[in-house]
Amino acid sequence: MKLTFVNGSPRGVSSNTGKLMEHFINGFLETQGNSVETFYMIKERPGFESIINAVSPAETVLLGFPLYVDAMPGSVKEFIEALAALKGKLPGLKMMFLVQNGFPETCHNRYVERYCEKLTHRLGFTYGGAICKGGCEGLSVQPPVLVDKVFRLFNEIGRAFGQTGNLDNAMLVKLAHPEHVKAENIKQVAQMVNGFLWDQWMKKNGVEHLSFAKPYGEDL
Amino acid sequence: MKVLILNGSNGSPGLDAVIDGLKSGMKERNIETTELKLNEMKYSPCRGCFNCWVKTPGTCVFRDDGDILCRELIKSDMVIAAAPLILGYPAATVKNALDRIIPLIHPYIEEVDGEAHHRKRYNKYPAMAFMLEKESDTDAEDIEIVKDIFTRAAINLRSRLAFIKYTDEGIKGVLDEINIC
Numbered sequence: 001m002k003l004t005f006v007n008g009s010p011r012g013v014s015s016n017t018g019k020l021m022e023h024f025i026n027g028f029l030e031t032q033g034n035s036v037e038t039f040y041m042i043k044e045r046p047g048f049e050s051i052i053n054a055v056s057p058a059e060t061v062l063l064g065f066p067l068y069v070d071a072m073p074g075s076v077k078e079f080i081e082a083l084a085a086l087k088g089k090l091p092g093l094k095m096m097f098l099v100q101n102g103f104p105e106t107c108h109n110r111y112v113e114r115y116c117e118k119l120t121h122r123l124g125f126t127y128g129g130a131i132c133k134g135g136c137e138g139l140s141v142q143p144p145v146l147v148d149k150v151f152r153l154f155n156e157i158g159r160a161f162g163q164t165g166n167l168d169n170a171m172l173v174k175l176a177h178p179e180h181v182k183a184e185n186i187k188q189v190a191q192m193v194n195g196f197l198w199d200q201w202m203k204k205n206g207v208e209h210l211s212f213a214k215p216y217g218e219d220l
Numbered sequence: 221m222k223v224l225i226l227n228g229s230n231g232s233p234g235l236d237a238v239i240d241g242l243k244s245g246m247k248e249r250n251i252e253t254t255e256l257k258l259n260e261m262k263y264s265p266c267r268g269c270f271n272c273w274v275k276t277p278g279t280c281v282f283r284d285d286g287d288i289l290c291r292e293l294i295k296s297d298m299v300i301a302a303a304p305l306i307l308g309y310p311a312a313t314v315k316n317a318l319d320r321i322i323p324l325i326h327p328y329i330e331e332v333d334g335e336a337h338h339r340k341r342y343n344k345y346p347a348m349a350f351m352l353e354k355e356s357d358t359d360a361e362d363i364e365i366v367k368d369i370f371t372r373a374a375i376n377l378r379s380r381l382a383f384i385k386y387t388d389e390g391i392k393g394v395l396d397e398i399n400i401c
Binding site for chain 1: 265266267268269270273274275276277278279290291294295306307308309311312313315316317318319322323324326327328329330331334335336337341342343344357361362365368369370372373376377
């Protein structure tokens, strides 16, 4: 089986989307004969010709992206608009998605997930499902035991996909945990994320005193 | 009342006529209106570098028209994004503009109605509204998906969704909604 992976992260090679997919791909490649071709969406703007040309003969395309303002990044929407050229032409093409977000919960992804499914039908492709995962910002400052668990699940989902050609729903549900986080736990997580990720990052840049700056004024 | 129109029209005559109608209707009602024609502006897509949160807090490091988007948006009471739906979601020019206003919010997360969302940077944010043009195959499910996504986007931009209207509904209802808001 051949998988065409379109990394839709505007960060390109240094993206969390890529870090997660690396484990999926390793699992996928365990099945003999499987192969992967990866494209970085951000390098192919604005025409996306090489991706469109690669998608046409492809069996399975996985488009992965981070959640930006509750949907796909604007640059991914540009790519989606370029896919209109293939509308109705590739009924056998299986399209899958990976949506990851930086909040602690996966529930934020469920709205654009519905969009992804509808889009696939609109383009006349076959919908292969979406891998959804929250808590993906600051992977480098999260406890390694948690990050390893997420990577392991991506590996398992990729391996199963490599064997069956389908995303395993039970594994997707397991990966998506926590779908929601209790209010009191959000407060705890927020304290950690705000302190260990954002404050530290600002401190490193020497701008922690400007954290709440309002450069556009309040009463312009 | 200050209204900002983010004009993301791709030149569709129907949508342009509705935008013109909105502008003159608002003028008659003495609503202060600013229009930004997105296709005439130059702004890169957000690259997710977070420098607007951790390096130059509150401002994007790109020196382009994204600065105008932020400046105009935060001083408005309502933002109306006008655009065609393309494959079931507003045109990429509009999404790229929305992605570029994240300097206006703060990176911290906090609990809002049982979910994690970003914290405010400013005291007040404009209400969000949309004037969209349907595609020939737009159905009730598309309309529901777009409404749900922007209801949530408004929460994350610490705003609220005032309305989503479609060009085939005419403009009278929109002008009444703006007056109420």
